[in-house]
Amino acid sequence: MDSTLKEWLLNAVMVVALLLVPLWAWLANEPFIITLATRIAILALAGVGLNIALGLGGMVSFGHALYLGIGGYVAGIAAHHAFHGTTVLGLPGTNQMLPIWAIAMILSGAIAGVVGALSLRTSGIFFIMITLAFAQMGFFFALSWPAYGGEDGLPIFVRNQFPGLNTLRPWEFFLISYGVLLVALGLFALLRAARFGAALMAIRQNPDRVAALGITPFGVKLVAFVLSGMITGLAGALMADLTRFVSPAMMAWTMSGELIVIIILGGVGRLFGPVAGAAILVGFEVFFGGLTEHWKLWLGLVLLGVVLFARGGIIGLIAGRAHHG
Amino acid sequence: MTLALMLEQLLNGVQFGLMLFLMSAGLTLVFGVMGLINLAHGSLYMIGAFLCAAVAAATGNFWLGLIAGIAAAAAAGALIEIVVIRRLYARDHLDQVLATFALILILSEGVRMIFGPFPLYLNVPDVLRGTVRLGVVDYSLYRLALIGFGLAVALGLWALITKTRLGIRIRAGESDREMIAALGVNIRALYTIVFALGAALAGLAGALVGAIQSVQVGMGEPVLILAFVVIVIGGIGSIKGAMVGALLVGVIDTMGRFLLPRVFATFLDASQAMGVGAALASMLIYLLMALVLIFRPKGLFPAHG
Numbered sequence: 001m002d003s004t005l006k007e008w009l010l011n012a013v014m015v016v017a018l019l020l021v022p023l024w025a026w027l028a029n030e031p032f033i034i035t036l037a038t039r040i041a042i043l044a045l046a047g048v049g050l051n052i053a054l055g056l057g058g059m060v061s062f063g064h065a066l067y068l069g070i071g072g073y074v075a076g077i078a079a080h081h082a083f084h085g086t087t088v089l090g091l092p093g094t095n096q097m098l099p100i101w102a103i104a105m106i107l108s109g110a111i112a113g114v115v116g117a118l119s120l121r122t123s124g125i126f127f128i129m130i131t132l133a134f135a136q137m138g139f140f141f142a143l144s145w146p147a148y149g150g151e152d153g154l155p156i157f158v159r160n161q162f163p164g165l166n167t168l169r170p171w172e173f174f175l176i177s178y179g180v181l182l183v184a185l186g187l188f189a190l191l192r193a194a195r196f197g198a199a200l201m202a203i204r205q206n207p208d209r210v211a212a213l214g215i216t217p218f219g220v221k222l223v224a225f226v227l228s229g230m231i232t233g234l235a236g237a238l239m240a241d242l243t244r245f246v247s248p249a250m251m252a253w254t255m256s257g258e259l260i261v262i263i264i265l266g267g268v269g270r271l272f273g274p275v276a277g278a279a280i281l282v283g284f285e286v287f288f289g290g291l292t293e294h295w296k297l298w299l300g301l302v303l304l305g306v307v308l309f310a311r312g313g314i315i316g317l318i319a320g321r322a323h324h325g
Numbered sequence: 326m327t328l329a330l331m332l333e334q335l336l337n338g339v340q341f342g343l344m345l346f347l348m349s350a351g352l353t354l355v356f357g358v359m360g361l362i363n364l365a366h367g368s369l370y371m372i373g374a375f376l377c378a379a380v381a382a383a384t385g386n387f388w389l390g391l392i393a394g395i396a397a398a399a400a401a402g403a404l405i406e407i408v409v410i411r412r413l414y415a416r417d418h419l420d421q422v423l424a425t426f427a428l429i430l431i432l433s434e435g436v437r438m439i440f441g442p443f444p445l446y447l448n449v450p451d452v453l454r455g456t457v458r459l460g461v462v463d464y465s466l467y468r469l470a471l472i473g474f475g476l477a478v479a480l481g482l483w484a485l486i487t488k489t490r491l492g493i494r495i496r497a498g499e500s501d502r503e504m505i506a507a508l509g510v511n512i513r514a515l516y517t518i519v520f521a522l523g524a525a526l527a528g529l530a531g532a533l534v535g536a537i538q539s540v541q542v543g544m545g546e547p548v549l550i551l552a553f554v555v556i557v558i559g560g561i562g563s564i565k566g567a568m569v570g571a572l573l574v575g576v577i578d579t580m581g582r583f584l585l586p587r588v589f590a591t592f593l594d595a596s597q598a599m600g601v602g603a604a605l606a607s608m609l610i611y612l613l614m615a616l617v618l619i620f621r622p623k624g625l626f627p628a629h630g
Contacts, residue, residue, distance in 0.1 A: 060419045118615060122622045125362050125418050129557045130618050133611040136550060140607035146600040253550060257426045264423055294438055300430030307424045308412055 007319035011272040018275065019178060026171040034170040035242070036286060040278045041177040042238045047262040047274025048184045049231030054260065055269030056197060057224045058204030062128045063115070063135030064259050067229040069142060069251030070111060071104035071236025076154040076246035078103070083157055097162045097176070097241070104237040105230040112229025116222045135256055142248040153247025160241050167241070177238050181275075184231055189271055191227070200224050232259070265306060267313030276314050329462040334583045335576065336459075340468045342575020343475025347530035348552040349559070349567040350482055351523020357562025358498045358519050359414050364425035365405065366527055366552065367545025368432035373398040373528025374535035374544060375436055378445040387450035391532050398528020399521045401432075406520040411513070429546070437542045444541035447532075471533055478529070479568060486564060495519060499562060551578075554614045560624025569625060574610050581606035 018037060025033035046068055053059040078100050081093025094100060119130045148154045158168075165172040191197045199220050203210045207217040240246045249255070258281065266277030284302070288295035310317050352366050376397035381390030409428065413421050449467045456463040486492040494515055497505040506512040531545070538544065555574050559566025586602030593601065617625065 054419075060422065062422065118619055122618055125356070125561065126557065126618060126622060128362070128418060128422065129553055130615060132550070133554065133557075133614045133618075137608045137611040137615075140611070141604050144600065144604040144607050146596075150600075253546075257422075260419075260423065261426070264419075268419075294434045296430045297434035297438070300427040300434065303427035303430070304409065304424055307420050307427065308409070 003319050007270070007272075007315060010276075010315060010319055014272055014275050014279070015182075018279075022171065022174050031170045034174050036282055038170065038174045038177050038242055040275075040282045041174070041181045042235050042242060043259075043262060043278035043282065044275040045177070045181045045184050045238065046232045046235035046259055047266070047278055048181070048188050049228045049233075049235060050259050051228075051263055051269065051274050052188065052191065052231070053225050053228035054263060055273065056192060056200045056204070057221055057228075059120075059221060059225060060128050060260075061131045061225070061228070062253070062256050062260070063131035063133070064229070064232050065251045065253065065255035066115070066135040066138045067108040067112060067232040068236035068239065068255060068259070069138055069246075069248070070108045071233035071238075072240035072246040072250045073142065073148065073154070073236075074104040074107055074233075075100050075160060075237040075240040076156055077148055079156045079158070079160055080148065080154060095158065095160045097160045097167070097237075100160055100237055101234055104233045108233025108236070109226050109230040112226045112233075113222070116225035116229075120218055120221055120225070132253060132256070135251060135253060139248050139251040139253070142251055149247070151248065153245055153249075156240060156244040156246070159244055173242070177242070180234065180238065184234075185271060185275075187231075192271070196220065196223070261303060263313075265303070265313055267315035270313070270315050273313055273315055280314060330583075332460070332462045333464060334579055336462075336464055336472070337468065338576035338579035339572065340471050340475070340575070341579055342572040343472055343479070344530050344534050345548070345551055345555050345575055346475060346568055346571035347478060347526045347533075348548055349555040349571050350479075350564055351526045352552050353556040353559070353562055353564065353567045354495070354519055355523050356556070358495055358502075359410075359516055361410065361414060362418055362421045362425070363410070364422060364549065365428035365432060366523070367547075367549030368429055368436075369398045369402055369524040369527040369545070370531035370548055371436060371542065371545040372401050372432070373531035374447070374540045375440055375445065375531075376528075377532035378447040378535055378540045379440065381447055382445070387448070387536070390447070391529070394532035394535075395525050395528045398531070399525035402524020402527075403517055403521040405524075406517050410520060411516070414516070433542050440542075442542070444539040445535075447535040447540055449536045467536065474533060478526070482526075482564065491518070551610070554610055557624060558614055558617045560626040563624070563626040566624055566626035573613070577613060578606075578610050581609040585609075 018041065022034045022037035025031070025037070046064070049067070050061065050064045053061050053064075077088060078093045079095055081088050082095040083093070086093065115131065115134045119127055119134070122130055142148075143151055159173065161167055162176055165176060167173045167176065192201075199210065199215050203215075203217045203220055210217055236250065239250070262277035262281055263273055264277065265280045266273030266275065284299055285295065288298050292298075306313065348366065348370060352363060355361050355363050355366075373394040375394075377390040377394030379390075380393035381387050384390070405428065409424060413424055453467040453470050455466050457466045457469060459469075486495060494505060494510055497510070498512070498515060498519075502512060530548075534548075551574060555570040556567055557570075558573060559568070559570030582603070585606040586599050589598035589602040
């Protein structure tokens with residue numbers, strides 16, 4: 001079978017399975033399974049964001065947890081002020097997801113713009129390190145800033161609301177996360193097929209030739225980096241609502257590492273790579289976490305095996321080395 | 326704020342910086358010679374500390390523990406290089422980051438399986454207990470010894486790199502690895518030696534610092550990230566850069582945590598000043614790194630011109 005067709009079939013299976021499994025869990029009254037599926041959808045969303053920068057643009061950001069954390073803190077701080085009826089910077093808090101998402105995306109986009117503009121002056125290992133440094137700045141800032149819980153984190157007492165749905169019901173909150181993920185995947189596919197995506201992928205392969213064609217690599221990469229940060233920031237706002245808790249751990253460097261792991265396990269640059277990767281990571285945690293407390297050892301071994309022997313991730317393993325940009 | 330307190334913090338900063346240098350030297354050598362970014366360097370630091378604590382507890386002798394820690398870290402380094410790292414030299418940085426991230430997971434869980442989830446404690450050796458009078462300040466003898474140790478190792482490393490045949494090969498490997506392989510140097514063995522040397526230095530740092538902190542799983546990663554900051558500031562591949570970067574980071578971080586809350590206290594109320602000061606102080610070195618990368622994208626002492 002043609003490998004592109006195989007990948008499409010695999011993608012279709014993932015879309016349906018990610019909907020049907022929690023649907024079954026909803027009917028069978030298994031809220032834990034629904035929560036797991038929601039976690040997979042949100043982590044996949046964060047991965048879709050990183051996949052724009054890393055997969056399409058070849059920018060190895062080792063600091064994407066920063067945007068996850070920014071989104072999370074926007075949700076947490078807005079809910080905190082709404083709950084206590086206080087204001088922040090003269091504005092009231094809110095417990096509505098739509099404005100929270102907008103603010104989370106604007107703020108993470110703005111910060112990604114600053115970080116990107118400075119970091120994209122470097123490349124290779126320096127880019128990896130400087131993105132890590134900016135994320136560490138955010139992490140330590142959140143850790144030592146006492147107003148919103150500092151080290152202890154900030155609880156969200158009541159999950160934020162979405163018009164027409166009851167977000168307190170796991171199934172309905174899952175549908176929201178799943179819907180956002182599908183929209184983001186659609187955007188990713190459009191972006192990849194558009195001239196912008198073609199330019200971005202060409203820059204990854206040979207920036208000098210793209211520059212010779214009259215396209216400024218810096219501008220294209222920066223826009224991609226900002227979009228990438230915005231989507232990961234949105235995932236952060238959803239993640240905070242899922243766990244009803246934000247803490248500096250969301251910005252920890254291990255989280256940045258996990259986001260990269262999600263993309264690599266699934267398959268770099270592939271549309272559904274983050275979905276497959278998030279499902280593997282969460283599945284691994286639940287399955288092996290139940291068997292042994294040392295499940296991270298096995299995760300490490302699997303990851304090492306994938307990096308050394310299975311380039312192209314799990315989708316690449318099943319669908320073959322489809323050429324993907 | 327007294328002069329004595331200032332002096333003590335400054336010495337603490339230098340001591341911290343020299344320990345960071347031990348970590349950074351190996352990291353920067355491995356990058357300079359093999360072009361490899363090794364996240365698992367912090368795990369070697371942890372292995373050094375755990376072995377030192379375990380052997381010191383079993384034998385009652387700190388120095389035996391120190392030797393065991395260095396040997397274990399070097400052996401672990403050589404083993405990792407031969408089994409995993411060797412396959413990564415030709416890969417891109419993304420693969421190196423991921424594979425060594427996987428190694429962190431494996432080594433951390435491995436150490437947790439062997440030594441259990443609780444921290445170990447390592448006592449300062451008897452001869453280095455107590456304090457010593459330095460002008461206006463009573464300073465911990467052990468920390469002073471760490472400064473001496475760090476300087477001695479730095480000197481030894483400098484002599485090794487500039488005066489010995491191994492050092493010549495390492496420097497040649499940094500400039501042109503194909504050429505020295507063509508000249509008949511066993512490049513695979515050289516890489517293993519360089520990696521084990523860096524691992525031994527990390528193990529030494531872990532064992533030495535283990536006596537003033539608790540020895541626990543995950544102790545290596547914060548130091549690892551600081552060591553990355555150091556080598557990026559200093560210029561990746563440059564030992565001199567690592568030294569300058571390590572001292573800058575050690576002193577700025579320590580003095581920032583000490584001074585900033587006090588500076589803010591002059592115009593903010595006390596609790597607010599503590600919060601703002603601490604928040605800014607913990608960001609200071611990352612700010613420094615970002616500034617260095619913006620104005621000197623290859624670091625202060627670029628290794629390759």
